[in-house]
Amino acid sequence: MNNNVRLAEILTAVRNKTPLVHAITNYVTINDCANVLLSYGASPAMCESCDEVYDFARLASSLYINLGTLTKEQEQSVILAAESAKEHGIPVVLDPVACGAIPRKLEVIGRIHELGRIDVIKGNIGEIKFLAGLDSATRGVDSLDTGDGALEACRLVASKYGCVVAATGSEDYITDGTRSAVIKNGTELFTKITGAGCMTGALCAGAAGASEDRFLSTVSAILTMNVAGEEAAKKAAFPGSFRMNFIDSIYALDEGKLLKEGDVEWI
Numbered sequence: 001m002n003n004n005v006r007l008a009e010i011l012t013a014v015r016n017k018t019p020l021v022h023a024i025t026n027y028v029t030i031n032d033c034a035n036v037l038l039s040y041g042a043s044p045a046m047c048e049s050c051d052e053v054y055d056f057a058r059l060a061s062s063l064y065i066n067l068g069t070l071t072k073e074q075e076q077s078v079i080l081a082a083e084s085a086k087e088h089g090i091p092v093v094l095d096p097v098a099c100g101a102i103p104r105k106l107e108v109i110g111r112i113h114e115l116g117r118i119d120v121i122k123g124n125i126g127e128i129k130f131l132a133g134l135d136s137a138t139r140g141v142d143s144l145d146t147g148d149g150a151l152e153a154c155r156l157v158a159s160k161y162g163c164v165v166a167a168t169g170s171e172d173y174i175t176d177g178t179r180s181a182v183i184k185n186g187t188e189l190f191t192k193i194t195g196a197g198c199m200t201g202a203l204c205a206g207a208a209g210a211s212e213d214r215f216l217s218t219v220s221a222i223l224t225m226n227v228a229g230e231e232a233a234k235k236a237a238f239p240g241s242f243r244m245n246f247i248d249s250i251y252a253l254d255e256g257k258l259l260k261e262g263d264v265e266w267i
Helices: 003-017 030-040 053-057 072-088 103-115 125-131 150-161 188-192 196-208 214-235 239-252 255-261
Strands: 020-024 043-045 062-066 092-095 120-124 164-168 172-175 180-183 264-266
Touching: 003 196, 003 214, 003 255, 003 264, 020 030, 020 053, 020 072, 020 196, 030 043, 030 196, 030 239, 053 072, 062 072, 062 196, 072 103, 092 103, 092 196, 120 125, 120 196, 120 214, 125 150, 125 164, 150 164, 150 172, 150 180, 164 196, 164 214, 172 214, 180 214, 188 214, 188 239, 196 214, 214 239, 214 255
Parallel strands: 020 043, 020 062, 062 092, 092 120, 120 164
Antiparallel strands: 164 172, 172 180, 180 264
């Protein structure tokens, strides 16, 4: 079975298994993440109280940690949830939002890695380059970086944290340190709405909850995001209608469409 077919089958696996995704995410895009997970076929739970997360994480199929608007309570919660995920064998997807702009976030990532577990890191190219110790260009939560050196940065971060790493941009780079892929689908309209990166991370968590192959599940989730985005862009030329059509396109996507439209280079 070739890899493209396996990517499509992961989409179906999400819908058959309806993985419970425990999401501790930022307040700007929490509703977007919940809705995209529902349209994908997963079941989102935005549980972040530090009194509840340890017990709840063990019930989940996967844990999604997004550091976008990291409050003090969220800081405690993500570490407790990651500890529970480690103890109970729950995969963790980390979105290191603005880690290059706010030093505290790198400290939190270090504690999550030390005390809990990280199975997938999904960030923009600037964030991944920063985690790799390379020069990066960012503006707040946005990357100003091109794809130059992105795959090498992913490999360095994969080695450092022992996990799958994805760097998103005009092209998306994913590696587990051994296997690598470049996704060439996508649309410029993702840069005109808030939350595209957060929704991508949420989908990675949904796929991780339905497949044990974290590399292929991450590639499948990001490909799903991009193919659905391209489909939505055909129906909407402006950001507002694009956002609405995007959720519909995620819901309508199937294996055949993913196989036909997906443009993945395996390295």
